[in-house]
Amino acid sequence: MNRDQERALLLFGVALVLIITPVRALWLQTWWSPFAFWLSMIAVVALLHRTDHAA
Amino acid sequence: MQLNHFVLFFLAVALLGLYILGSELVERSPRWGRLGRNRFSFALALGVYATTWTLFGSVGFAATEGYDFIAIYFGVTLSCIAIPFLWAPLAELVDRYRLGSIADVFAFRYQSRTLGAAVSIFMVAGLLPYIALQLRAVADGAAFLVGEEPSEALGSLYAVLLSAFAVALGVRYADGRAHRPGLIATLAFESIFKLVALLVIGSAVLMTVFGGIKGLDTYLQERPELVENMTSPVMGDSWISLVFVTFCAAFLLPRQFFVAFVQRPGPRSLETARWALPLYLFAINLPVPILYWAGRDLATPGIRPDVYVLIAVQSSPALQTLAFLGAVSAASAMILVSSIALSGMVANYLVPRFGPSPESLLTRWAVFRRSTIIGVVVAGLLIHFALPRSRSLVDLGLASFVAVTHLLPGLLGALFWRRATRAGVLAGLVVGATSWAVLTASPLFGIEIDVSNVFALFGFTDPSARGPAIWLSLTAHGFVFMGVSLLTDRSPEERNAAEACREPRVTRLLQVPDSAEALQERLASYVGKEIAVQEIYEAAAAADAYWPPRDRPELLRLISELEGRLSARIGPLAARTYVHGGRPVRPNALAERLRAFRELDSLEADASQRVSPAHAARRYLSQLMSELPVGVCTVDDHEDVVVWNAQLEHISGLSEDDICGNPVRDIPNPWWPLFDELAHQPSGSVIEREYDSGERSIQLRAQTAAIPGEADEGRVFVVEDITALRQLERHVAHKDRLSSIGTLASGVAHEVGNPLTGILMVAKNLAADPGADDAAERLGIIVDEAQRIHGIVQSLLTFSRRDEAPLVLRTISVTGVVRTAAELAKLETEGCKIDLNLAVDALAMASPDGLTQVLVNLLSNARQACPSGSTVSVRTRVENGLIHIDVDDEGPGIPPELSERVFEPFFTTKPDGQGTGLGLSVSRQIVERFGGSLTYEPRSSGGSRFTITLQAGKN
Known part of the structure; x- marks a missing residue:
């Protein structure tokens, strides 16, 4: 497993916890917070992609 | 304005006609063809995931189950995060063995046509509810807009339209495994269309119904129960099941598999899709809650929430038409790609053979593909007729999603578990398909089988919830798959295929x-x-x-x-x-x-x-470009790579398929910096770089030029491997140095001989009288003389050594190099004296060995040319940031008619046998590699002046 895959696996684990465990109550506070959480998740993936590419 | 069937149908036909024309344009035009190879187009094409479910069904889903509708897209987002470790190995496998469908993957890994057929049957059956969903959404939407009840005739009419579209485009892509830019570009454009449609409608509703974001906020603050109804379902049981099935559907649905793995333009495309596809899905879902809240307020009792989108814009027929066309667009794309993917599976695994026919094979093949596509749509239509009207769009879509979830165990086995056997996968699939038919598909048709006792055994109290059916059937599938796999043996073919899925080109068995x-x-x-x-x-x-x-x-x-x-x-x-x-x-x-x-x-x-002579000419030029012995890369005005020829593939090790269509900045390291620098250099610039490929070091010379045209037409880069040329130059320079040493030989003998004679005499005296009082002083003389010899020998060794390494420029002291060269030149016994006039702190960019060689050449020539008793002078000066070294002699000079030729190789004015004619040629070559120049001019007082000009060095 290369570095990119390791980082993706780690991010996947974190996202999984945030999405399917009861922790998800955290991003259900307002009508717009699910979208804010979703967008921040995409931003982290994009940032990771950019960092991988730069490396 | 009252909408009618004629207008809606006409607009739908026009939209699909535009898609067909666009596809033709992209297939035929190289300029437009790039759209189909672009990685962003690819990510947008994956947006075929968003169907009429997203356009109409998501609002209906939000109405009944709140933010659970986002689970359908959170699963995809999670799946995209898993691209590097889940999608990428699958993509590599598909590429390596050119597999065309998920059935091919199963058949190949488990070496079983039966398994390929089982997967194909299951996928056709599993996808029919989804196709029915598309037809129902479009037909119901049309009926609602003209104020009629949905009818079977209307459903049939749009089924014919969508079939015709799928046949028209689908047959063109008969060889589904070939990458077709037209298909990718069409899907990308379709994705943009439905995104724009939903965003426009959402914005219009936000402004007109709620009066903007603030108005919406106030509206929701006054009705906190609406927000509560949206968020609370997410904490329920269905959420995790929905995320899981959509995680699988994101890459296992036949249309997703077909686009993501079979139609992938290049290996790096998936990297962009990691964030671009979730971002697209995010954007297209933003208006959904707004449309739900608006539709909820405006709808009359009894209206199904699936048409809330149309109700929310009921005051604007134009926006209603846009929403309807968005649904037609989404449905057409889904049916197109699904039918191509399914017909490929059917062709490979379910058709016994082509029957005997006088027609040509090709005609029969085309007829077969058309029949399969039409058959798939007709079957979906029949399912649409058979399903009760009470079933929501989401119910139909989820049934298909659950079906493809059952491919996950076998796929994970193919990728990561060598012990998995075909018997295990087949048994698991039979269990999975049966449980899907009983627990998921039958209830759609109103056939309820009471399994509450089974659910209760596992602690599930609500048999109507989505989770229990999914988890129980998948668990049973998984246990059977693993159990049977462990109990059965793999055939040699399976073992080999299992290895081949993990290691490329395993053929030992x-x-x-x-x-x-x-x-x-x-x-x-x-x-x-x-x-x-x-x-x-x-x-x-x-x-x-x-x-x-x-x-x-x-x-x-x-x-x-x-x-x-x-x-x-x-x-x-x-x-x-x-x-x-x-x-x-x-x-x-x-x-x-x-x-x-x-x-x-x-x-x-x-x-x-x-097609045309122009096309033939283009093919000829393309072929010519490909076969050129130098690397050629062209980029368009957006800095996307258009041409990456065969020689450049050879030099860089990067294939054309990976590079073309992508921006220059996506060229992998270590090549990206070179092309990025070239892209920003003025036309005509030349860059030299050295690359270490691990096995060997290569030296490249790259040039850039703008492509002329009315506007900015892009640039062309020419990359040449000059490793062999540079080696030859170093070889010639070395020969030249050896030649110089030959001319210095007599001087060397003289310079070494004198101190050696002194050493010999002093040593003899010491041997005769070892106890002499001045013995220490005599030994000191011996050491001094020996060091003098050592210095001479070291200078010669340094000068003559073979320089295998590429030239490395650094800041050097010109004064030091000139002094060393003068000392070496003085070794030559004959010739005039050398006078040095050196500027202080003259630092230049050069290689000390190279510059020494040039100066020795110039001084040696000057001393040979000038009469006895005269002087050769060396002067350094700094002007305009450049370092100049003048070597002047008082000889006869060079005749004007020969002055242009003195730098030509093998040209010499010396008598035969006294010069190779390489000295000045090599010297100019060396100085030019420093980025400087070597020039000749006659002196006004007589004699010659050679001037070396170098870039000033930095302290």
Whole structure:
């Protein structure tokens, strides 16, 4: 497993916890917070992609 | 304005007609063709995931289950995060063996046509509710807009339209494994259309119904129960199940698999999709809650929430029409790609053979594809008729999603578990398909089978919830799959395929043909000699191999290419059999299929040659560009790579498929900095770089030029491998130095001889009188003289050493180098004296060895040219940031008619045998590699002046 895959696996684990465990109550506070959480998740993936590419 | 069926149908036809025209344009025009190879187009094409479910069904889903509707897209987002470790290995496998469908993956890994057929049947059955969903959404939408009740006739009308669209485009892509830019561009454009449609409608509703974001916020603050109704379902049981099934659907749905793995433009495309696809889905879902809240307020009792989108914009027929066209667009794309993917599976695994017919094979093949596509749509229509009207769009879509979830165990086994067997996968699939039919599909038709007791055994109290059915059936599937796999043995073919799925080109367990002749005979025994020879020749050309292959590695490369090409046309199993031997299934049918594709190829080739002289010229230029012995890369005005020729592939090791269509900045390291620098250099610039490929070091010279045109037409980069040239130059320079040492030989003997005589005499005296009082002083003389000799020898060794390493420029002291060169030149006994006039702190960019060689050459020439008693002067000066070194002599000078030729190789004015004619030529070459110049001019007072000009160095 290369570095990119390791980082993706780690991010996947974190996202999984945030999405399917009861922790998800955290991003259900307002009508717009699910979208804010979703967008921040995409931003982290994009940032990771950019960092991988730069490396 | 009242909408009517004629207007809606006409607009739908016009939209789909535009898609067909756009596809043709992209397929035919190289300029537009780039759209289909762009990685953003690819990510947008994956947006085919968003169907009418997203356009209409998501609002209905939000109405009943709040933010659970986002789970359908959170699953995809999670799946995209998993691209590097889940999608990427699958993509590599599909690429390596040119697999065309998920059924191919199963059939190849488990070496079983039966399994391929089982997967195909399950997928066709599983996808029919989804196709029914599309037809229902479009037909219901049209009926609502004209104020009628949905009818079967309306459903049939749009089924005919969508079938016609799928047939028109689908047959063009008969060889589904070939990357078709037209298809990707069409899907990308379709994705943009439905995104824009939803965003426009959402914005209009936000402004007109709620008065903007603030108004919406106030509206929701006054109705906190609405927000509560949206968020609370997410904490319920269905959420995790929905995320899981959509995680699988994101890459296992036949249309997703087809776009993501089979139509992928290049290896890096998936990297962009990691964030671009979730971002697209995020954007398209933003308006959903707004449309739900608006529709909820405006809808009359009894209206199904699936049409809330149309109700929310009921005051604007234009926006209603836009929403309807968005749904038509989404449905058409889904049906197009799904039917292409499914018809490929049907063709490979479910059709026994083409029946005897006087028609040509190609005609029969086209008819077969059309029939399959129409058959799939008609079956979906029948399901639409059979399903109760009470079923929501989401119910239908989820049924298909749950079906594809059952492919996950077998797929994970294919990728990561060598012990998985075909019996295990087949048994698991039978259990999974049965449980899907009982627990998921039957209830759609109102057939309820009471399994509450079974659910209760596992602690599930609500049998109507989505989770229990999914988890129980999947758990049963998984246990059966693993249990049977552990209890059964793999055949040798399965073991080999399992290894091949993990390691590329594993063929040790297969009967690899021993020779090229054996390979040809084996293939000919299945498909006839003529086709065998053609296929092998084409594979050899594609694999860059000779025919017959010169050695075994070349033979293995050819076999791998041949297997991949055959796999793309007749399926992976048959390809393996044809190449590696064995008893083929349906040999006649497969041979016919192969012949049909060859016929198709030749027809396409004929058609392309008939297009126009301009097209022929373009092909000629393209071929020429590809065969040029220098690397050529062109980029367009957006800095996207258009051409990456074969020589550049050879130099960089990067294939054209990976680079073309992508921006310059996406060229992988270490090449990206070179092309990025070239892209920002003025036209005509030349850059030299050295690259270490691990095995060898290569030196490149790259030039850039703007492509002339009315506007900015892009640039062309020419990259030349000058490693051999530089080695030759170093060799010549070394020879020149040795030649110089030859001329210095007599001086060296003199300079070494004098101190040596002194050492000898003092040593003899010491030997005769070892106890002399001044013994220490005499030893000191010996040491001094020996050091003098050592200095001379070291200078000569340094000067004459072979310089294998590439030239490295650094800041050097010109003064020091001039002094060293003067000392060396003075070793020559004959000639005039050397006068140095050196500027203080003259630092230049150069190589000390190279500059010494140049100065020795110039001083040696000057001393030989000038009369006895005269002076050769060396002067350094700093002007305008440049360092100038003048070497002046008082000789006769060079005749004006010869002054232009003194730097030519092998030109000399010296008598025969006294000069090679290389000194000045090599010297100029060395100085130019420093970025400087070497010039000659006659002195006004007589004699010659050679001037070295160098870039100033930095302290």
